[in-house]
Amino acid sequence: MAHAFEKLHWSRELEFGQYLTPGSLDDALQMLADGKGQARVIAGGTDVIPELRRRHLKASILVDITRLPELRGITQEGEDIVLGGLVTHAQAPASALIRERAGLLAQGCAAVGSPQIRNLGTLAGNLISGQPAADASIPLLALDARVTIASLEGEREVPLKEFFLDVGKTVLDSTREVLTRIRFRALGPDQGGCYLRLSKRKALCLPMLVCAVQVTADPQAKVIKEAAIALGPVAPVPFREVRTEESLRGAAASRQVIAQAAENASAWCSPRDSLLRGSCDYRQEMVKVFVRRGLTKALEQAGCTLD
Amino acid sequence: MHPGLKDGNMSTLKLSFKVNGKLTSLAVAPNALLVDVLREDLGLTGTKAGCREGECGACTVLLDGEPVNSCLLPAMKAAGREVTTIEGLVQEDGTLHALQQSFTDQGASQCGFCTPAMILNAKALLDKAPHPDEGQIRQALSGVLCRCTGYRKIVQAVQNIAQGK
Amino acid sequence: MFDKTDDKKEAKVLTKEKIDLQRLAREGQAALTVAGTSVRRVDDPLKVTGKLKYGADYPAEGFLHGKILRSPHPHARIKSINIKKAQELEGVAAVLLAKDVPGRNGFGAIIPDQPVICGDKVRFVGDGVALVAAESEKIAHQALSLIEVEYEPLPAVFDPREAMAEGAPKIHEKGNLLSYDKLIKGDVAAGFAQAEVIIERTYQVPFLEHAYIEPDMVMAIPQPDGTMLVEGPMQAPFTTRRNVAPVLGLPINKVRCRQIHMGGGFGGKEDSPIDIGCRAAVLAWHTKRPVRLALEREEITLQTAKRHPMIMEVKIGAKKDGTLTAFQGVIYDEQGAYASLGPRIPPAGGSHVHSMVMMAGPYEIPNVKVDAYLAYTNHPYGGAMRGFGAPQVHIAHEQVLDELATELGLSPLEIRRKNAFKLGSTTATGQVLNQSVGLRDTLEACAKAFEWDRRYKQTGYLDAQRSKRRGVGIGMGWYRTSIGTGFDGCGANVYVHEDGSVLLYSGITEMGQGAFTVLPQICAEELGVRLEDVRLVTPDTDLVPESGPTVGSRSTTLMGNAIIMAARQVKESLLETASMMLMVPVERLESKDRKIFDRDHPEKSLAFREAAARCMATGKRLIGQGWWTPPPASLDGHTGQGNPYFVYTYSTHMAQVVVDVETGEVDIEKYVAAFDVGKAINPRALEGQIEGGVGMGLGYALMEEVVITDGLIQNTSLQNYLIPTTLDVPDIQPVILEVKNEFGPYGAKGIGEMPNIPATPAILNAITNACGGRVRSLPADPEAVFWAIREAGGPPKE
Known part of the structure; x- marks a missing residue:
């Protein structure tokens, strides 16, 4: 002992x-x-x-690396949004482009630490830290973001789904590589997003649960075309609830379907027991609530209000 | 080997930056943090160290006008930039900054340890948005912990300025 | 609804006290010019400019840096220690072990049971086993890592009930039960027999960290004459001196303790400066060099005292109309490894006895029994923290009262209206409250400001999805002024100079509460000068008279009285002299605003400084010394009956919360806190105490908890020991009432701790009102609230 x-x-x-x-x-x-x-x-x-x-x-x-000009800026390339590797948690939500076309990311960034920390910390750093419930990582994962990694050997692009390996561990080696860009598709008019967070206090607080949802819907037919659900910490890495996502593809946008999806997501993920940030049982219950609320809000944003 | 890399133990680096409007140059250890350089090398002890991990916010300074935790900042990050500490808010003739006066009028300071950080965070907010509402003020001050005041008089002190009182 | 006759009875009492209130208000406005006004704080200009120097702001040049090697075991025998490698490290000036302590190897605020350096065994994770002083902090740290200690782990015990059980590992020689105290009033069996409803509940609270933002530090500086100067943030310089002297084997007069302005204390800096003060002094004694010992945030959490955790079993009985008939409580109070401020100092000192005295709450209950056990464990230790054993028991009695009210179908307001203390009430210790009892005034004033009746009716769901539900809650409380010991005296010196300027010598420390403003206000008021004419000499045991510790909400009242007494001695000279100069009898003279004048003919006057100059020229006394001791405390060791504290502050808090019934998250929407403070010497500073105290009580309710596994604290940093931020604390509305305390300066009584105390149960009660679930083991964080709702069978239907 x-x-x-x-x-x-x-x-x-x-x-x-x-x-x-x-x-x-x-x-x-x-x-x-x-x-x-x-x-x-x-x-x-x-x-x-x-x-x-x-x-x-x-x-x-x-x-x-904070003085490298090539790592700055938020730009739009076609329907893609590209963030330089030095974009901070303060800069992202300050951008109208991010707020309007990737609102879930703006909300996630705004929840990081404190204003002072957001002025310093970068989204790239949030990803590289490899924490399973990082506030910028979860929405980026829901947005199917890809990152560009540079080394002396050249550049490579990695989808976030393949980026995280374990708690605190990613495919990027910080002793020889630099994350230079984050790229994802901006949300279109038939799409919606939502970011939700549960914590013991309202600022300066690591989360008990983070959930980010992106949906593509057909508002006329009231059908979910695609759904992306990212959660943390329910696994050693930021987690995409793929089985639930698949079950929602082409499903009716109804309260019943969403409630079922929430139940499924909860049953399929296994957060660990944490003395400081909640038991497994509790967080599983919260996954249920957050997936339901997240899908509902994201669908609303996509023009699909549930009855 | 890259010219920036040197063999052996730590050699000092030259840090040149603007502190409270004055150009300042000094030698610092590579692993020096801005909070220690300000407090120990420059004697600007109005910047406090409370937790050394960016949680309490007492070490807040303005870096090019933006509040940051100086305990998380390697000193060399300040090179070529402008740092404002609480000492930089008082005018040369000793006149207090409006926020400093308002904190006094409102009784917003108790033990006073978080006061410089609160004032600097408030200043950064007011410089950007001169008339914030209570929610914006609370949001802007959410990165500084105060164990004494319950925050009410601090928020009011900033509100009074925001409302032109 | 309300019983008519009862209503009238209340009205009568209220009216009497309201008359008192009005009279006081009139007197106050007419008579006082400096005391009673919201002057700006004297130290503000330094604070808002960053010029105020805290301990860490003094340059470290010339100092050695001290560090403590801490035990990695909660309980173990020390088999051997090898310090050779550490000693050989360049830059190390001293590596000290138990044998190197020159005098008594023990310190403690009450019992010196904590080793300065552990010799034979360690009793908690964090116990000090060796001390190092080195030329730099880095070298000192490195030296610690080079010390090799061989331990023989012993079985450890982490629960006070287990610690008291037969065969439990023995932590101290005398056994693990440090204190058993009991209180017996009336006959509880008979009381429960009369009751028509009885409920029993158990409540539990965790260790809490003070989380003052300024880290602990101390400087020990050997003086050429062999005196040891100990400087640093400290709430109790005299208690620190009383410990450092025997540890160094020196007489008390060869240790000098000087307070540096504190960045928050909350009771924590009563203990911690004794700990690091003794250790730094031992290092300085050996090295004959100044030593600076500063703790990093995590080390503060590991090493210093906390608020005591408790398990509280409560049984309460009442008639159907809500009249309380009996209260029975058992307290299992966890002391942790060392006695600190837990055990009894006769008659009624120590946090444990205080918990016992306060446990039945500020309610008239004819039959009360409390059994209070205080046990050592292998955890960090409990000490003083804003409320000193009272916050814990308030969490029990305020919640059980609400649970009882629910059972009886009464509202939380009704049951309190029925039973709250009024003038003439008898407490659980048999004390008759014969003056300054404004509890019911606070209840009514709070209900009015909060609009209780309207809000109580408007609780319910906010949204169609029924995910968020609003509720309201009440917390009532009382708190002593003074500490209930035999040695509760307080001294002050006042020197007036020939130019009318004044020096005030006081040993009461400033930790943010405003003593350095309020005490000069009282001095200026009494002498008849302006606040800026008084300069306070800050606490230094070589200069100021013994004042006792700055704790127990005692400063304004006890020191205020001592100052008034000291000032009056000088004033006597001044008025006699003025009387001769003005040819006006002394009885008609008044001193106000730097003028001494004839009350009947105000134009007949002279300047205060003229009288002072004449006094000086004619050899009249211009030095006063005041010494004030409260009316003697009493508490029978067998029955817990007596008058433990001479006066109490009273308070009612009301909170409105919204609970997300699906997640357990709590949002506080509205908060009103009303206080009977006797007299507000500086109303704005007083409001600050209220707002800050409520903020801290909110943290206790919702998020604060020291989490310990196998004796090791898991949340040592402020990243995971959570205290409320700007976004967590609502806009608190303070209401100040003044029911004159006959024994207080201008009627004042203590306020430092009271605001913190009813806040926690007010919020807990509001949460239950909102969501139906009750959290009986704190904190009520989202998960705890969530499961409480489950346990209650789900959230309310409507």
């Missing part, structure tokens, strides 16, 4: 020896490569710094 030294003793001093500030992406990638696994990317730092202080993370070199 001996508890670890790190859980009982704290130091304010962070254990890294070099801080590098590259001016271009190529420079950054070269610095990482030269670091041979000892260097690590830092952007907003809202995860990296506390993790270094907790000694959960070890790095002797930090490569600060």
